[in-house]
Amino acid sequence: MADAVSAADNGVNVAALIAAREALTDAPAAAQFKWRAACEWKNGTHSQSTVESYYGLGQEQRHKRTFAFDADHPAVFASEDKGATPVEYVLVGLASCLTAGIAAVAQHRNIQLRSVKATIEGDMDIQGILGVDEEVRNGFSGIKVTYTIDADAKREDIEALVAQSQKRSAVYDIVTNPTNVTVVVD
């Protein structure tokens, strides 16, 4: 019988995630993570950030390699455009978080994904950041994410995947709810 069961393989190790959930239920201290980046100003509005270490499961951890990211403002802001803008990094974080969640939830629900693509767009009135109008916020007035998903599932099941991914997404929570940020000078 086992051979006749169609098993989805989206490359997500759901068994390990379920085991982790059980292990962390008994050891909540291990669930306390610290995610980090370092940022160095280059020139003008150009900076380079690196991501390398983090803390979790009760000890210091390290990515397989150091990831480096240039950020800058674009030419229309009289900058050099040497990297994506900071707000575009937020969009990358949100889209990639929701997409990873869709893959994980699909695996858990035994739905085979063939392709998952998203476009994400954030509206911004730059009168805010330029200080033209104090009533205009600096950030996005709203964000829209549009998924195109090809999977062995009915449309309603695909929509349910996306909804469950939103429910468990770290970045969706960060963007839709306030987070306390402390900025200090050393």
Place this chain on the structure above:
Amino acid sequence: MADAVSAADNGVNVAALIAAREALTDAPAAAQFKWRAACEWKNGTHSQSTVESYYGLGQEQRHKRTFAFDADHPAVFASEDKGATPVEYVLVGLASCLTAGIAAVAQHRNIQLRSVKATIEGDMDIQGILGVDEEVRNGFSGIKVTYTIDADAKREDIEALVAQSQKRSAVYDIVTNPTNVTVVVD
């Protein structure tokens, strides 16, 4: 006398930004921007996002080149660690936004920067994203940014630079205040 005046040069074209502010005050429609990314699922929790076009100043715009970003979950989540995690992208966005702001404000205040470095750390209890405890949020419980700045200025002036950058930062606003996000399946 002109030669005796010390003029800071942080590589930021403040004159252009002030001109833009004046121009946009008269033409607020040009201030409506749309920032975008596209995200494609690769395998497991690995995706690749690209940043290329945006809309602003009343027309479609394009970065000088396409920026591509791999995102993944780390090995401790039984993933391949093929890129930074989505939440680390948010930290990169926040640190780079504040850093660009510091350079721009310093230029405007004629303060020469020699070096600006930031470390950023976000605390997260992963019992949230794993669904262990519904009371635990998915995102960061808090974020701390620590700047080390070497500049031709008194400490209080450096602290004022950082404070003004926070006040005008798009990503600081996005992280500290809620934004409406709509997610649809095409």
